[in-house]
Amino acid sequence: MQTTFTPEQLQDSGTARANQILRTCVHCGFCTATCPTYQILGDELDSPRGRIYLIKDMLENERKPDAKTVKHIDRCLSCLACMTTCPSGVHYMHLVDHARAYIEKNYDRPWSDRALRWILAQVLPYPMRFRLALLGAKFGRPFARFMPDPRLRAMLEMAPRTIPPVSRNDDPQTFAVADKKMRVALMTGCAQKALNTDINDATIRLLTRFGAEVVVAKGAGCCGALTHHMGKEKESHAAAAANIRAWVREMDQGGLDAIVINTSGCGTTVKDYGHMFRDDPLAADAARVAAIAMDVSEVLMKLDLPAGAAKGTKVAYHAACSLQHGQKIKTYPKDLLKKAGFTVLEPADSHLCCGSAGTYNLMQPEISKQLKARKVKTLEALVPDIIAAGNIGCMMQIGSGTGVPIVHTVELLDWATGGPQPPALSAPGKTVPAVPILR
Secondary structure (H helix, E strand, O other): OOOOOOOOHHHOHHHHHHHHHHHHOOOOOHHHHHOHHHHHHOOHHHOHHHHHHHHHHHHHOOOOOOHHHHHHHHOOOOOOHHHHHOOOOOOHHHHHHHHHHHHHHHOOOOHHHHHHHHHHHHHOOOHHHHHHHHHHHHHHHHHHHHOOOHHHHHHHHHOOOOOOOOOHHHOOEEEOOOOOOEEEEEEOOOHHHHHOOHHHHHHHHHHHHOOEEEEEOOOOOOOOHHHHOOOOHHHHHHHHHHHHHHHHHHHHHOOOOEEEEOOHHHHHHHOOHHHHOOOOOOHHHHHHHHHHEEEHHHHHHHHOOOOOOOOOOEEEEOOOHHHHHHOOOOOHHHHHHHHHOOEEEOOOOOOOOOOOOOOHHHHOHHHHHHHHHHHHHHHHOOOOOEEEEOOHHHHHHHHOOOOOOEEEHHHHHHHHOOOOOOHHHHOOOOOOOOOOOOO
């Protein structure tokens, strides 16, 4: 694609990066075949190629964003299926992230949008604030149908009926092991600590069981992804910087073999810290952190978990977009589940998004609901005993639309190697698999 940025415009590193990406695009349209919003809406401007044209025009002309451009950029899930499909290697993620930051700085949103986005940015990345919000939503759920704004209704409807107690395993500490094979830092996250404490607990048990000393670093918290995808660079970089400093301290003091992330949306962002901080004094440290950031499945493959006997339990594996498209990890979770003895099934169109996408299901509830319905239909068609996923957002989204119990991959692996049954399997309304998993 030909671009006409001036030398002065290219002095800005974000614009220079956008120029590189735009010039890679050859207009082929392969991306439209795997774009969820294009499949649902059928509008070229709701495809990656269409959005690329809008972004190019906006940035080249340093144009104040208009409502039309913002609408189509906001509708993007950032699922990154287009990056997997693209034969030219267009790095759409960096392009759309830059466009969102540009819009945030230059577009005057309606007051209701500004207020909603501000609330999300001030609540979701902070576990205790989020817990209080969930408690309020629990009481407000019966009145959801009276809410005039569909986004407010979506927030009330998505709130879980039960809020788990705080897990002290998420406090800064070290989980030592006798026969240490590696030392890792666990990213405990933000929203996940309020929504589902079982995931981190299972991760710690599993890693320590097979020889990994686990450190929960003091000062680490939200990865910054939630605000980053809203274009709020100041907030996202502040959260990321706190993580970088916390993990670099551990790297310098005791050494780290990996930073383990069990929420794939966070993993995609942490692995991109080097790019996010390329012009920052923290650039070198950010690159160090990004270099050892790993999804939990990558670390478990290194630990070489033992093979388990066949269990006769059918697990439908949902591949989170941030894992399969953002991090290019497609086989490890399935390989681990199969090795543990589960029968792993894959749904049709497994490359398509479930509609969660961070805050997307709250900001674009109508599109999100259509994507959820399609994903649930393909998963239930497999008639599984359990659905497994590697991202809390996907688990909440899919779990709100099906009676099949959904758990994190690490919970199943923990169960299969001596840990407790995942609590979600015995929740009211869920069907517990008949075959016990314990070895």
